[in-house]
Amino acid sequence: MMSTTATPEPIPYWRGLIRQYASFLPVEEDTPIVSLHEGNTPLIHCERLVKAIGGEFDLYLKFEGLNPTASFKDRGMTMAMTKAVEKGAQVVICASTGNTSASAAAYAARAKLKCVVILPDGNIAMGKLAQALMYGAQTIAIRGNFDEALNIVRELGETGKVEIVNSINPFRIEGQKTASFEICDQLGRAPDFHFLPVGNAGNITAYWKGYQEYHQSGRVSSTPAMCGYQAAGSAPIVDGHPVESPETLATAIRIGNPASWKGALNALEQSSGWIDKVTDEAIVEAYKLVASTEGVFVEPACAAPLAGLIQSVKAGRIPAGSVVTATMTGHGLKDPDRAIGCAAQKPDVCEPHLEDVSRLIGL
Numbered sequence: 224m225m226s227t228t229a230t231p232e233p234i235p236y237w238r239g240l241i242r243q244y245a246s247f248l249p250v251e252e253d254t255p256i257v258s259l260h261e262g263n264t265p266l267i268h269c270e271r272l273v274k275a276i277g278g279e280f281d282l283y284l285k286f287e288g289l290n291p292t293a294s295f296k297d298r299g300m301t302m303a304m305t306k307a308v309e310k311g312a313q314v315v316i317c318a319s320t321g322n323t324s325a326s327a328a329a330y331a332a333r334a335k336l337k338c339v340v341i342l343p344d345g346n347i348a349m350g351k352l353a354q355a356l357m358y359g360a361q362t363i364a365i366r367g368n369f370d371e372a373l374n375i376v377r378e379l380g381e382t383g384k385v386e387i388v389n390s391i392n393p394f395r396i397e398g399q400k401t402a403s404f405e406i407c408d409q410l411g412r413a414p415d416f417h418f419l420p421v422g423n424a425g426n427i428t429a430y431w432k433g434y435q436e437y438h439q440s441g442r443v444s445s446t447p448a449m450c451g452y453q454a455a456g457s458a459p460i461v462d463g464h465p466v467e468s469p470e471t472l473a474t475a476i477r478i479g480n481p482a483s484w485k486g487a488l489n490a491l492e493q494s495s496g497w498i499d500k501v502t503d504e505a506i507v508e509a510y511k512l513v514a515s516t517e518g519v520f521v522e523p524a525c526a527a528p529l530a531g532l533i534q535s536v537k538a539g540r541i542p543a544g545s546v547v548t549a550t551m552t553g554h555g556l557k558d559p560d561r562a563i564g565c566a567a568q569k570p571d572v573c574e575p576h577l578e579d580v581s582r583l584i585g586l
């Protein structure tokens with residue numbers, strides 16, 4: 224135990240992931256970095272959750288909800304926006320289930336670029352929509368789904384007048400791979416298994432790239448098995464074909480035709496991992512469990528890999544003593560409606576009297 228009188232180490236000033244990992248990224252000395260000091264998110268050790276699901280391993284949650292716009296998208300966006308500015312782009316555009324648009328809007332504001340976001344009307348969590356509007360992006364809600372929005376964005380990109388900042392932009396993947404670097408740095412090794420949600424499949428592609436590069440650089444001596452999870456009603460990769468009308472309450476991953484499908488398959492195969500699907504009911508259970516057992520409030524999509532972990536423990540796929548990491552891609556406050564709808568408890572309402580409050584507490 225550290226002595227209470229020891230002088231605390233000064234905290235280094237975190238300048239964002241591009242500066243931290245510049246030697247692994249496509250930047251030069253004079254690249255105009257657009258940053259909100261993203262990255263350096265906590266890796267939270269979760270013993271209670273493991274106990275609750277009956278496992279015997281070490282679990283760490285990489286809480287990406289603590290990025291500047293409260294999702295992992297900021298890692299890719301700092302890189303994509305930096306490169307957009309470097310090449311002189313004027314307008315950036317993306318299709319989004321919500322988090323990409325929130326992040327794009329913020330970084331575009333920071334870079335003084337015009338931003339257009341195309342969203343599936345009625346299927347965006349309220350916090351994400353609030354962000355796009357507040358950061359000043361032109362927000363277009365189509366009466367269609369994410370896949371249709373992305374098709375439109377791809378076509379607009381071909382005009383050469385707008386810069387696409389979806390994860391089909393390879394700089395997004397470059398930025399997002401740094402999460403693997405951080406996990407290895409924080410753990411002092413690579414995990415044995417890495418669990419994460421899969422929607423458009425950019426992130427699983429990026430994590431696998433990051434783990435491989437850190438391994439090749441000699442900083443870690445192994446790479447994890449990548450374990451991806453889709454929602455049962457939106458599981459094109461698991462089912463082996465695009466899903467025309469994807470459905471899930473985890474709107475972040477309500478995607479029927481992932482752009483990085485091949486990247487995901489590559490990661491699964493090369494890492495000896497797996498991809499599977501979980502029901503919305505299992506997602507809701509895991510969503511509530513991680514908040515109530517660990518105090519980690521994530522958005523529903525993040526609960527997919529946790530539901531997957533529960534499934535995997537039951538199936539005996541996680542040997543005792545393993546080191547398991549899971550990415551909690553977005554903050555629970557993104558989707559307050561869903562949280563209130565799912566919470567077991569509603570507020571107890573009473574008159575403003577001591578006796579009434581005491582009675583409710585049972586004192």
Ligand code: AN7
Nearest residue numbers: 319320322323422423424425426552553
């Ligand atoms: C919380 O914002 O696709 O498999 O447009 O918001 O890399 O797509 C969001 C995806 C997981 C899936 N968790 O990541 C978008 C979007 C959260 C997300 C994913 C998303 P990918």
